[in-house]
Amino acid sequence: MKKSCLLVGFFGILLGAVAVAQKRTVPQSADSLVQFLTTSPKDTLYLQALADYAWKKVDASEYKAADSLAKVLLTLAQQLKNKKGAFDSYDLRGRSAYVQGKYSEALDFYKKTLQLTKSSSLGASSQQRALTNVGMILHLMGNNEEGLKYVLESIKIFERERLPKLSGSSPYDIAAAIYHLQGKNEVALKYFQQSLEIKTKEKNYRGLAVTNNRIGSLLAEQKEYQRALSYLQKADSYAQQANYEAIMVDIAINLSSVYRDLNKPKEDLAALKKGEESAKKLHLTHQLGAIYGNLGQYYQSQKQFEKAEMYLKDALSIFKEIGSLEYQGYIYQALREMFVEKGDYKQAYENQQVAQKLSDSLFSQQQKARMDELSMKFETERKEQQIKLLQKESELQSQQNRLWLIGGGLALLLALVSIVFVINRAKYRRLRESLQLRNKIAADLHDEIGSTLSSISLLSGLTQKQLAANQPQKAEQMVGKISEDARQMLESMDDIVWTINPRNDSMQHLFTRLREYAKPLAESKEITLDFATDAQVESLSLPLQVRQNVYLIVKEALNNAFKYAQASQINVEFRRQNDEWNVAVIDNGVGFDVEAVNTRNGLKNMKKRAEEIGGTLLIMSQEGQKSEVKLQFNL
Known part of the structure; x- marks a missing residue:
């Protein structure tokens, strides 16, 4: 009988504990969270409440407070061996750094969240979130190729696992932004529309504000200003419903551009000034740079060139500081256009050259x-x-x-x-x-x-x-x-048109083309020029990429020989040796120190072209002796 009473008492205590545990839930408001954190034991629920409170600090732009809370969260999570708490800590600090324009710092934190998802069982949702965040920051830093890889992997996980909702930023939006940068606007719109469908289903008003804003921006670039205005107004409505002040800055920037194109200068300036005030208030560095860039273009349209130059250079300073190559390129291009309109062609030319270099570094062929x-x-x-x-x-x-x-x-x-x-x-x-x-x-x-x-x-x-x-x-x-x-x-x-013509795919046509190029140069310098080929080589059919690269390599080698070799004889040889093809340009000139010229752009480009067709380029020469440039490749 005693044993039975003891068991009843034990189960009574157990059920009471369960009831207490069930009553402990993480509250929603900031004040309630503070009270909860003050009175609750430091357990799993405490970590969740601490993370929620830190997120509220991020949303309120209190970044120092958010970072301090995230550090405390990490320490407690490590003590409790709670991987979810550690993930939330890194995720918080990544978001805080991102909205402040500290992209390198944000990338480090987001990569730590991704490492945690791979080394622990945090689930597909956390992995999808981490992949999206890493891809987003890489995109903002100009590494679009790598960024696309991460966001497409995030989309794959979301669709494969049939996750109930997207976690964090939308990978569809980021993929669309990258495709838009490539000029693939139809593909970009497809991804944007997929994003809208998902966010509408989830009633995600913050997300709907973001995606409608991005679609409006894309349509504005395509000069569909009325459609763009419609999407931007929807974005503004959703942002107000969600009380999402940060996105309102982006919407103001895009509305400014549309108003400018619709020739509504008052609305344009009003939108920018409103955006500038919010960006400063929320410490949104990247958005403030975009506001300054738009203010520069506004004052340019009003022929106030001094103000225009001041704002554009302020924007450039911000984008250099945060390391955004893409937006630096936009500003240099805007400066170029302003100086052209102002009549200062020297500075216009200099800004154009810098913009071109940035563009090339972002997207090579x-x-x-x-x-x-x-x-x-x-x-x-x-x-x-x-x-x-x-x-x-x-x-x-x-x-x-x-x-x-x-x-x-x-x-x-x-x-x-x-x-x-x-x-x-x-x-x-x-x-x-x-x-x-x-x-x-x-x-x-x-x-x-x-x-x-x-x-x-x-x-x-x-x-x-x-x-x-x-x-x-x-x-x-x-x-x-x-x-x-x-x-x-x-x-x-002429070279490009000749290369892409399928009628020129034989080696015989390549020989003819090179002879036509080299013969006048040789005659003008009284140089004997000789082409030597095997019969089986002339009938060889070349793929477009191989044909183009072989032609340009040999052309550059001939050009260098004519310019620098001081030769009286130049031989061009095309030979086949088993499965390997050899092309050589040989001169009897004064030679050169190979190591001394190895850093020249011409030679670098020749080697790069050889690598593109899976071949190797050998350069053999010494001062006072003949020179040989030899290309070897397989088909």
Whole structure:
């Protein structure tokens, strides 16, 4: 009897403890959280309440307080061996650094959250959040290729695991922003629309404000100003519903641009001043830089060039400080346009050159091709996941219903889906090859011709200014430079057009082209030029990329020999040795120190082109002896 009473008493105590535990829940308001943290034991619920309170500090732009709370959270989480608390601590500090424009610091914290998700069982939702945050910061720092990899992986996890909601920032929005930077606006809009569908379903008003704002910005760039205004007004409405003041700054920036294009200067300036006030209040460094950039363009439109230059340089200073290459490029381009309008072509030209270098560093030709490949790989893997899901569903249904007719129908359906998938994958592969070729041609035209035309335009303006200032000698030098640039541009365009013509895919056409280029140069310098080839080489058909790179490597080698070798004889040899092809340019000139010229851009470009076709470039020379440039590659 005593034993029975003891058991009843024990269970009574246990049930009472459970009831108390069930009553302990983390409150919502800031004041209640403070009371909870003051009276509660330091357990798992305490860590959750501490994290929630720190997030409220981030939302209120009290970043120092948020960082201090996050540090306390990490210490307690480590003591309790609570991985979720450690994740929340790093996530908080990453967000705090991000909104202050400290991207490198934010990236370090977000990478720690990703490491935690890989080394512990925090779940797919935490991993999806960490991947998105890392991708977002890489994108903001200008590393778009790497950023895209992370956000596409985040989307893959969200769709594969069928997560009930997106955690943190939307990877769809970030992927759309990166595709938009590539000029792939249709792909960008597709991802934005997917993001809107998810956020509408979740009733995520903050998220809806963000995505509608981004769509409005994209449409404004496409000059669809009325549609852009509609999306931006929706964004503003959602932001007010969610009391999301930070996004209101971004919306103000985009509204400013649309008002400017609709020729509404009063609304433009009002939006910018409102945005500037909020950005300063919330310490939003990146957004403040964008506000200054827009204020510079506003004052330029009003012909107030001193104010315009002041605001643009303030914006540039901010973007240099936070390390945003993309936005530095925008500001240099804006400065270039302002100086052109002002008539200061020298400074316009200098800003154009810097903007061009930043653009090249953000998106090289190879980077674009790799991003296309990454995108197509992601889409293919997504299709494969859908096939696997169909197979799993088929297996479950066949277990529940053993009727052969239904089982056979499902098997037939799966077979049809598989056939369609195989066909689609082949289409994706062909599309990827087409995209890579298109991007290559576009990049060549952009790099070789676009920048030259910009330079010619600026130099022409500078020439007019020098003529007006009665400086004919300087003007004559500029005219010479324009003539040289124009000649090089025409030569480059001719090379590009010749390269992409499929009728020129034989080695014989390549020989003819090189002879046409080299013969006049050789005759003008009284140099004997000899081409030697094997019969089997002349009939060889070359892929476009190989043809282009071989041609440009040999052309550069010939050009260097004509300029510097002081030779009387130059031989060009094309030979086959087993499975290897050898192309050599040999001269009997004065030679050079290979190590001393190895850093020249011409030689660097030749080696880079050789690597693109899987080949090697050998340069053999000594001072006072003959020189040989040899390309080896396999097909």
